[in-house]
Amino acid sequence: xxxxxxxxxxxFLGRLGSLARIGRxxxxxxxxxxxxxxxxxxxxxxxAWMREAGLEVMVDRxxxxxxxxxxxxxxxxxxxxxxxxxxxxxxGAYDGCxxxxxxxxxxxxxxxxxxxxxxxxxVAAFTNEExxxxxxxxxxxxVAAGGLxxxxxxxxxxxxxxxxxEELARIGYAGPHEPGFLRPHAYVELHVEQGPVLEREGIAxxxxxxxxxxxxxxxxxxxxxxxxGTTPMAMRRDAGVAxxxxxxxxxxxxxxxxxxxxxxxxxxxxxxDAINVIPARAVFTVDLRDxxxxxxxxxxxxxxxxxxxVARAEQVTATVRRLxxxxxxxxxxxxxxxxxxxxxxxxxxxxxxxxGAGHDAQMMARICPxxxxxxxxxxxxxxxxxxxxxxxxxxxxxxxxLDVVVRLSGADPAxxxxxxxx
Ligand code: GLV
Ligand code: MN
Ligand code: MN
Numbered sequence: 001x002x003x004x005x006x007x008x009x010x011x012f013l014g015r016l017g018s019l020a021r022i023g024r025x026x027x028x029x030x031x032x033x034x035x036x037x038x039x040x041x042x043x044x045x046x047x048a049w050m051r052e053a054g055l056e057v058m059v060d061r062x063x064x065x066x067x068x069x070x071x072x073x074x075x076x077x078x079x080x081x082x083x084x085x086x087x088x089x090x091x092g093a094y095d096g097c098x099x100x101x102x103x104x105x106x107x108x109x110x111x112x113x114x115x116x117x118x119x120x121x122x123v124a125a126f127t128n129e130e131x132x133x134x135x136x137x138x139x140x141x142x143v144a145a146g147g148l149x150x151x152x153x154x155x156x157x158x159x160x161x162x163x164x165x166e167e168l169a170r171i172g173y174a175g176p177h178e179p180g181f182l183r184p185h186a187y188v189e190l191h192v193e194q195g196p197v198l199e200r201e202g203i204a205x206x207x208x209x210x211x212x213x214x215x216x217x218x219x220x221x222x223x224x225x226x227x228x229g230t231t232p233m234a235m236r237r238d239a240g241v242a243x244x245x246x247x248x249x250x251x252x253x254x255x256x257x258x259x260x261x262x263x264x265x266x267x268x269x270x271x272x273d274a275i276n277v278i279p280a281r282a283v284f285t286v287d288l289r290d291x292x293x294x295x296x297x298x299x300x301x302x303x304x305x306x307x308x309x310v311a312r313a314e315q316v317t318a319t320v321r322r323l324x325x326x327x328x329x330x331x332x333x334x335x336x337x338x339x340x341x342x343x344x345x346x347x348x349x350x351x352x353x354x355x356g357a358g359h360d361a362q363m364m365a366r367i368c369p370x371x372x373x374x375x376x377x378x379x380x381x382x383x384x385x386x387x388x389x390x391x392x393x394x395x396x397x398x399x400x401x402l403d404v405v406v407r408l409s410g411a412d413p414a415x416x417x418x419x420x421x422x
Pocket of ligand 3: 357
């Protein structure tokens with residue numbers, strides 16, 4: 001029986017710390033939006049670590065950064081690990097970076113131990129997972145999975161008016177490879193949970209078996225600007241009031257269900273944005289999610305009906321632009337079982353769970369068997385600088401990733417027939 005390997009915890013945690021220092025502003029806030037200068041600096045650091053680890057570093061046309069280990073020049077479909085290193089605004093250090101750097105640690109550990117896999121291993125950092133600057137989210141992995149044409153994706157206009165393709169070229173990460181040039185044998189992503197379940201239940205490892213559906217829309221309500229002091233309340237066409245009604249309705253509608261639907265208005269802008277002018281325009285985003293496809297569709301339909309009713313009542317017009325729409329995803333049961341088995345063998349407690357967040361794994365699941373490993377988020381906090389996961393939990397998750405990849409890549413002499421879906 002070959003003894004279990006363990007990743008180099010100090011190096012893994014040290015790199016997480018280093019990456020978390022890249023993209024901080026004068027106030028110390030971490031913001032590494034996709035294809036920004038900060039993203040370039042983060043990518044440069046990651047690419048250097050990949051090269052140090054002896055990986056071939058490749059970039060595709062949508063900027064996905066991939067490190068490949070082909071033991072003995074071996075070809076074939078790789079077992080891929082990864083996630084993203086772009087962040088939200090004022091972000092934490094763990095979202096995405098954990099999975100990328102753990103993937104790198106897995107490759108280094110296997111190389112150092114002489115545990116050659118029967119197929120290549122790849123570590124991917126996908127472009128624009130967060131979707132904060134360019135919509136949709138998970139854009140790089142979506143393109144790699146063939147869900148969006150690369151030309152269309154490159155033409156995406158960001159919230160700051162920039163064009164993704166131009167920004168990728170500017171930062172030096174518009175690569176030559178066609179997205180999807182590597183079709184993985186299997187994909188496994190380690191990620192922090194970003195929710196409260198594992199910590200609340202005192203469980204070390206989440207074996208993620210599915211991921212909820214996501215609907216993103218941008219709503220523009222048009223009313224009429226007028227004088228705040230002279231316009232009688234009955235004569236107003238107030239876009240801000242209409243938006244406020246929609247925002248509070250969304251919360252009540254999500255709450256009225258069985259507790260699984262969530263609804264968020266994360267951006268809201270009023271124009272002309274002046275204290276004494278009735279808002280002429282309200283532009284806001286709507287993020288709806290539910291693990292059940294039918295319930296998500298019903299939520300969207302009810303939202304559309306409500307928006308129309310509010311517009312009629314307030315004598316404003318409402319137009320909607322679709323930003324993202326992804327159905328719920330079921331992950332590969334064989335990999336989920338392999339995660340449970342690997343955690344169990346290390347004496348780590350596990351539970352199956354549904355991902356509330358979107359992840360690159362959901363796109364890779366379109367083209368290969370895929371699943372995810374979650375580790376606890378302290379206080380369930382994420383998309384926030386207070387995002388935190390205990391070092392021991394991060395390392396435990398990386399070691400489970402290692403065991404699963406050893407098995408999926410045929411590097412484990414104890415299970416020569418191991419493979420995705422096994
Ligand atoms: C990606 O982080 C998401 O919004 O779920
Ligand atoms: Mn993430
Ligand atoms: Mn995120």
